[in-house]
Amino acid sequence: MKHGRSRLLPALLDFERSPGRYRVVLREPRPLFEHIGSVMLLAAGRPVPGLPVAAASTPELRRAARFFVRTVMLRPGSDAFTLLGLGPGFEPAQLREHYRLMIRLTHPDFATTGEGWPADAATRVNLAHDLLSSPERRAAHAAARHTPAAGAPMRLRPALPRPTFPKPAPARDATRAGWLSARARLVLAGAGAVLAAGAFLLIGPVGHEGSLAVRRALPAQAPVPLEGGPASTPGAPEPPQREAPRP
Secondary structure (H helix, E strand, C coil): CHHHHHCHHHHHHHHHHCHHHCCHHHCCCHHHHHCHHHHHHHHHCCCCCCCCHHHHCCHHHHHHHHHHHHHHHCCCCCCHHHHHCCCCCCCHHHHHHHHHHHHHHHCHHHCCCCCCCCCCHHHHHHHHHHHHHCHHHHHHHHHHCCCCCCCCCCCCCCCCCCCCCCCCCCHHHHHHHHHHHHHHHHHHHHHHHHHHHHHHHHHCCECCCCCECCCCCCCCCCCCCCCCCCCCCCCCCCCCCCCCCCC
16 A cells, blocks of 8 residues: 555656546556545645655645546546546445545635636536435446446457458459350350251241241152163053064
8 A cells, every 4th residue: 555655646746747648548547546535635635644744735746636636537528436536336434525525626715726627517526426325326327337347447348350351353354254255155156056057957948838848859860761762760561562573
């Protein structure tokens, strides 16, 4: 505990000098969030247990503590637990003490010249106190918080892997594929033409009446007559032979 409080004072002064170095949504700087009650006492000018009175009463520390209360605890969008410097398991006496400290700090009579306290700071403190005073509303508010429980550091969600998509085919491959497809269509068209021509030769032309006309066989070639005799037709009966006249 002493080691943590010894880091409290340097952390306060460093946060006032360069607040942009710290991510308050991740509860940084850690010593200030771990001892936020002591920061509130320093801001109100009250003695802090475990710290020398001379060190706790210096104007620089009081100014730095009040700067932390304004910029972190009263920042826009802070929940009721952060606004009053409490965790989900706080005691009722702790709620009363922190509420009184915050009312004193946000009261116009206690404001220091040049400090830019939010105009609705006192209203927000009262609303936070009413919310946390009811066990049912406090439980619902704790369940609706998007930050982890007070006292535990926030963790970033792991980044989701980016979806991968197949690379498009190069333009050359697409052109080649189109050329092959056109060539296949030409081959199929040529084969169809050859088949149609063969069918036409086998079947023949269509007649005038719409029916297919079967080709007639060509007539057989007439036999060539023998020299000195009549031509004879194969398969025809031979003419009767006449007898020679008798003398």
